[in-house]
Amino acid sequence: GENVEQHPSTLSVQEGDSAVIKCTYSDSASNYFPWYKQELGKRPQLIIDIRSNVGEKKDQRIAVTLNKTAKHFSLHITETQPEDSAVYFCAASSYNTDKLIFGTGTRLQVFP
Amino acid sequence: EAQVTQNPRYLITVTGKKLTVTCSQNMNHEYMSWYRQDPGLGLRQIYYSMNVEVTDKGDVPEGYKVSRKEKRNFPLILESPSPNQTSLYFCASSLLGSASYEQYFGPGTRLTVT
Numbered sequence: 303g304e305n306v307e308q309h310p311s312t313l314s315v316q317e318g319d320s321a322v323i324k325c326t327y328s329d330s331a332s333n334y335f336p337w338y339k340q341e342l343g344k345r346p347q348l349i350i351d352i353r354s355n356v357g358e359k360k361d362q363r364i365a366v367t368l369n370k371t372a373k374h375f376s377l378h379i380t381e382t383q384p385e386d387s388a389v390y391f392c393a394a395s396s397y398n399t400d401k402l403i404f405g406t407g408t409r410l411q412v413f414p
Numbered sequence: 415e416a417q418v419t420q421n422p423r424y425l426i427t428v429t430g431k432k433l434t435v436t437c438s439q440n441m442n443h444e445y446m447s448w449y450r451q452d453p454g455l456g457l458r459q460i461y462y463s464m465n466v467e468v469t470d471k472g473d474v475p476e477g478y479k480v481s482r483k484e485k486r487n488f489p490l491i492l493e494s495p496s497p498n499q500t501s502l503y504f505c506a507s508s509l510l511g512s513a514s515y516e517q518y519f520g521p522g523t524r525l526t527v528t
Contacts, residue, residue, distance in 0.1 A: 308456070311454075333514065334513070334514035334515075336516070336517075338517075345504060345519040345520065345521055345522055346457065346504070346517075346519050347519070348516045348517065351516070353514075391456060391457060393457075395512075395513035395514050397512075397514070399513075400445075400462065400464060400470070400511075400512055400513045400514075401459055401462065401472055401473070401513060402447065402459055402462075402513040402517065403459070403473070404449075404456045404457040404458070404459075405456055406454060406455060406456040407456045407457075
């Protein structure tokens with residue numbers, strides 16, 4: 303079945319450094335790729351998403367890139383801050399199933 | 415205030431005792447979904463509904479039932495809970511009848527089955 307793999311599972315960076323989280327998906331019909339941030343004890347919240355007709359999208363310090371050929375997409379956070387510390391989930395959905403498949407999550411820790 | 419609500423927020427129950435977790439949204443969203451979150455496994459979709467009276471299985475539907483009789487409500491039913499259903503459960507909704515839009519999550523329900 304459909305699968306989304308996410309790496310790394312944990313990531314520690316110094317404040318001000320960049321962080322990159324990578325995901326690969328298996329269903330070639332996938333056309334929507336959101337990223338969610340979950341702070342400790344809170345619900346997941348969308349931070350950025352990208353559709354298959356776009357290669358890159360930016361929103362201030364965060365960006366997502368998509369490589370459809372390789373079935374790979376990545377989240378880039380620049381100038382990290384302690385408040386970026388959270389668990390980040392990638393996900394993928396396709397137009398022919400309407401399921402949303404999540405990766406297993408990356409715990410990002412930003413040290414001051 | 416636009417929101418997704420879930421009740422109860424915490425529940426401890428025993429094996430085999432039927433339970434229902436309610437989910438309600440006030441945003442007139444068409445798509446609603448249930449997920450369970452377990453350490454190391456991320457969020458896994460249990461069931462989803464693209465509109466009233468339309469439901470479909472996600473990745474882990476075994477042991478769960480759902481219904482969508484009204485647009486705003488999407489209850490999750492565990493007919494005979496077992497300890498492997500101990501988990502954190504999230505309900506979510508999105509505007510259109512598709513998974514390809516922002517999901518708005520409820521606050522979560524932490525279920526323990528002993």
